[in-house]
Amino acid sequence: MCAALMQLVDGVSSRAVWNYLKIGSSTATESLKQFSRAVVHHFKEEHLRDPSAEELQSIANEYECLRFPGCVGCLDCAGWEWDTCPVGWHGNYKGASKKPTLRMEAVCDDYLYCWHLNFGVPGSKNDLNILYSCTLFQRIRSGEWPRSQPKAIIARMALTWFYYLTDSIYPNWRVFVKTYKKPLNKKQKTFGKHHEGVRKAIERFFGVLFRRYRILQQPCALWFQEDMAVIMEACVIMHNMTVRERKSTYTGARVARVAADAAEAEDAGMTTYHKIAAQEEPIALVEWLHQWAGHVENRKHHHDLQVALTEHEYARAGDNKAEESSGDEFDEGMEAFVGGASTESEIETEAK
Numbered sequence: 001m002c003a004a005l006m007q008l009v010d011g012v013s014s015r016a017v018w019n020y021l022k023i024g025s026s027t028a029t030e031s032l033k034q035f036s037r038a039v040v041h042h043f044k045e046e047h048l049r050d051p052s053a054e055e056l057q058s059i060a061n062e063y064e065c066l067r068f069p070g071c072v073g074c075l076d077c078a079g080w081e082w083d084t085c086p087v088g089w090h091g092n093y094k095g096a097s098k099k100p101t102l103r104m105e106a107v108c109d110d111y112l113y114c115w116h117l118n119f120g121v122p123g124s125k126n127d128l129n130i131l132y133s134c135t136l137f138q139r140i141r142s143g144e145w146p147r148s149q150p151k152a153i154i155a156r157m158a159l160t161w162f163y164y165l166t167d168s169i170y171p172n173w174r175v176f177v178k179t180y181k182k183p184l185n186k187k188q189k190t191f192g193k194h195h196e197g198v199r200k201a202i203e204r205f206f207g208v209l210f211r212r213y214r215i216l217q218q219p220c221a222l223w224f225q226e227d228m229a230v231i232m233e234a235c236v237i238m239h240n241m242t243v244r245e246r247k248s249t250y251t252g253a254r255v256a257r258v259a260a261d262a263a264e265a266e267d268a269g270m271t272t273y274h275k276i277a278a279q280e281e282p283i284a285l286v287e288w289l290h291q292w293a294g295h296v297e298n299r300k301h302h303h304d305l306q307v308a309l310t311e312h313e314y315a316r317a318g319d320n321k322a323e324e325s326s327g328d329e330f331d332e333g334m335e336a337f338v339g340g341a342s343t344e345s346e347i348e349t350e351a352k
Contacts, residue, residue, distance in 0.1 A: 003017050003028040004032045006020065008035075008213050008234075011217060032231070037234075039237055047241055048237050050116070053146075056146055059109050059115075062110055063198070064271055066110065067194065069152050070152060072163070073108060073165070074107065074166070074201050074205075075170070076105075076166070076167065077103055077105045077106075078104055079101035080101060080103075080220060081218075083219035092124050095124050102122070102229075104117060104119035104121070105134055107164065107202075112208060113243045113247075114236050114239065117233065118134050118136070120225055121133065128170070131170065131171075149162070157308035161174060161175065163176060165177055165198060168181055174296065174298045174299075174302045175296055177302075187310050190314050190317050208239070213239075
């Protein structure tokens with residue numbers, strides 16, 4: 001166990017374990033594998049699973065205090081370099097870093113607790129390729145998950161589905177909320193800043209995970225992908241155990257920020273949640289799938305939700321000067337300038 005923890009936490013190679021514990025390289029590697037398998041076998045069912053209906057509601061309430069009602073997490077991808085990748089596989093496993101890697105997709109909440117992990121995709125695949133092969137979103141598209149839905153009114157729009165915060169590479173599905181690539185006015189800029197501030201939780205999750213278990217910072221010297229996947233799952237499970245154990249003791253800036261946002265949000269906690277019961281009759285089941293699962297890739301819902309959240313965020317930001325955010329004052333000023341005083345002499349005359 002000491003050899004396994006030294007490799008996981010300190011990133012010590014299996015050969016260097018001999019200097020501390022007088023254990024051979026093969027024995028240290030085998031102890032790492034056995035320890036990781038034991039962690040996954042005993043704790044995966046509890047600490048790396050889909051959230052229950054109550055936990056999903058708790059996560060949504062947390063994000064509602066952060067002015068994102070209906071949000072259930074942040075989504076992004078990262079990679080782990082594979083040093084012993086066979087040479088014949090390099091073309092499939094080399095990505096932007098020009099080194100063989102295995103990529104993972106993760107979903108975490110604002111406490112950095114990981115609720116979803118998909119590891120083992122070749123490094124040449126981008127975030128979209130990983131998304132289309134992800135079992136979580138295949139279940140969302142088929143209507144198998146989640147089994148509940150929110151009901152809230154956001155800027156006069158009825159919200160009846162959960163969503164994730166992502167970056168701009170993800171598609172315009174209604175289950176994703178992204179920032180504006182080119183913000184045109186003050187409302188969109190305010191929304192973009194707040195969105196990035198909340199979405200950086202997934203970046204912090206990867207940073208904390210890779211810093212806490214330094215074996216993930218080193219190129220992996222194992223030969224089999226299955227062993228790498230087990231080690232990754234064990235690291236995430238132990239990270240989740242740490243987060244859950246320390247969650248009640250969290251203090252400082254994060255608690256103050258959540259408390260301030262909750263105090264500002266007058267309608268925080270007004271969202272209701274309802275369980276969804278799948279139909280058993282074939283005809284009713286097809287209609288239900290068309291109603292709930294068929295709208296996951298709806299681009300209009302994505303746009304409407306983005307606009308509603310922009311208005312909601314701007315209203316909660318404390319700035320009620322709508323004219324400053326319309327983006328039309330610059331055009332109106334230019335029209336007045338061009339139409340009313342088109343030459344330097346006229347401008348000087350008007351100035352006098």
